[in-house]
Amino acid sequence: MRTTEFDDEFAEFVTRWSPALLRVAFLLTSDRGEAEDLLQTALLKTSRHWSRLADREAAYAYVLRVLVTTHTSWRRRRRVHEVFVDQLPDTPAGEASGVEAGRALQALEELPPRMRAVVVLRCYEGLSEAETAEALGCSLGSVKSQASRGLARLRALLDPPRNAATAAVATSEGAR
Amino acid sequence: MNELDLRIALHRDADLVGEPAPDLLDQLAVRRDKQRRQRAGMFAAALGVVVIAAGIPVGSSLLTQSDSGPAVEVTVDPTPPTTPATPSTTPVAPPVTEAPVTTAPVAAEPRECPDQATLLAILTSSSKPPADLYPNSFASLCSGEWAFTVFNHDGVGSDGLPFANAVSKLYRFVDGNWTPDDRDARCKAGDIPDDIWELTCNAG
Numbered sequence: 001m002r003t004t005e006f007d008d009e010f011a012e013f014v015t016r017w018s019p020a021l022l023r024v025a026f027l028l029t030s031d032r033g034e035a036e037d038l039l040q041t042a043l044l045k046t047s048r049h050w051s052r053l054a055d056r057e058a059a060y061a062y063v064l065r066v067l068v069t070t071h072t073s074w075r076r077r078r079r080v081h082e083v084f085v086d087q088l089p090d091t092p093a094g095e096a097s098g099v100e101a102g103r104a105l106q107a108l109e110e111l112p113p114r115m116r117a118v119v120v121l122r123c124y125e126g127l128s129e130a131e132t133a134e135a136l137g138c139s140l141g142s143v144k145s146q147a148s149r150g151l152a153r154l155r156a157l158l159d160p161p162r163n164a165a166t167a168a169v170a171t172s173e174g175a176r
Numbered sequence: 177m178n179e180l181d182l183r184i185a186l187h188r189d190a191d192l193v194g195e196p197a198p199d200l201l202d203q204l205a206v207r208r209d210k211q212r213r214q215r216a217g218m219f220a221a222a223l224g225v226v227v228i229a230a231g232i233p234v235g236s237s238l239l240t241q242s243d244s245g246p247a248v249e250v251t252v253d254p255t256p257p258t259t260p261a262t263p264s265t266t267p268v269a270p271p272v273t274e275a276p277v278t279t280a281p282v283a284a285e286p287r288e289c290p291d292q293a294t295l296l297a298i299l300t301s302s303s304k305p306p307a308d309l310y311p312n313s314f315a316s317l318c319s320g321e322w323a324f325t326v327f328n329h330d331g332v333g334s335d336g337l338p339f340a341n342a343v344s345k346l347y348r349f350v351d352g353n354w355t356p357d358d359r360d361a362r363c364k365a366g367d368i369p370d371d372i373w374e375l376t377c378n379a380g
Contacts, residue, residue, distance in 0.1 A: 006201060006204070006205065014204070015201075019195055025193075026190055026193035032193055032194070036196070040200070040203060040204055044207055047204070101188055102189055103189075104188075104189045124187065124190060
């Protein structure tokens with residue numbers, strides 16, 4: 001059994017937190033396969049230093065940081081092939097936010113990697129500006145400006161919900 | 177749209193990814209093993225190139241070395257002289273009562289080159305054991321009374337990401353034991369054999 005090769009605490013950490021981390025990875029990548037790849041890479045990097053992570057309570061934040069920085073470096077090194085789908089996933093009942101399912105994800109794809117990471121950490125993970133700056137290894141001012149611009153851009157893409165998003169995506173596709 | 181709406185939308189879209197694979201830990205273990213093999217292979221290949229590159233100038237210098245140079249362990253005369261060697265320019269015969277004495281430095285006695293695990297054990301038992309060194313696929317190299325190997329050490333780069341760092345260690349055979357030696361001082365002084373110097377000092 002391979003799992004016994006890992007530290008028990010690490011195995012427990014993976015079991016407990018991998019669903020949440022996979023969701024963050026998915027928001028960063030928009031692709032299930034790439035999100036799993038990113039998550040595994042981040043967890044492997046963490047496993048090598050697990051014995052020296054003194055504060056296990058901070059392990060999640062550590063993996064989160066590795067996840068984001070790894071994704072940023074991947075984006076620098078390779079151009080991810082992005083495919084915009086015409087058919088969005090079925091919208092569940094409600095649309096409580098006024099946004100169709102999948103639209104927010106699609107709008108996130110329009111943001112540069114760094115700005116996208118800031119928005120995900122701030123709006124999805126609920127990190128403070130300082131925590132986001134620490135996770136990304138950048139200044140507080142940078143986080144503030146990236147978050148402000150990122151949110152403004154997302155609002156422009158998502159509001160009004162349907163037509164604006166479609167138009168914005170089409171426009172940005174043409175600009176690429 | 178306000179921030180709360182956006183937050184709700186992000187959470188809903190994040191849920192589209194579903195759950196991680198149930199055998200995630202097994203997949204991690206497989207990837208870790210594969211990465212280890214890849215790193216070991218790349219390191220061995222890089223080291224092979226360094227060894228070959230270092231060997232060419234050393235071999236060339238040995239071939240071109242003149243007889244007047246410092247004696248080396250190369251012996252060209254298959255029959256050992258029964259009398260002390262006499263310089264060709266000296267007509268005087270050597271005293272017959274003296275036994276032949278070999279004054280040239282002879283190559284260090286062949287001794288078994290310690291493996292990496294042995295060298296690591298020596299290091300960790302020393303007065304200042306280095307932290308967190310671990311062995312890799314690198315085979316230790318010996319030349320005369322000197323031995324050299326490279327261990328791995330996990331570090332964290334300026335970008336905050338972990339990486340495996342190579343750490344060179346030098347040893348000397350002193351009083352019948354392999355003893356850790358000051359690599360930096362030896363590299364500066366240059367008083368170690370060329371092949372060892374090339375690897376431990378020049379190749380990083």
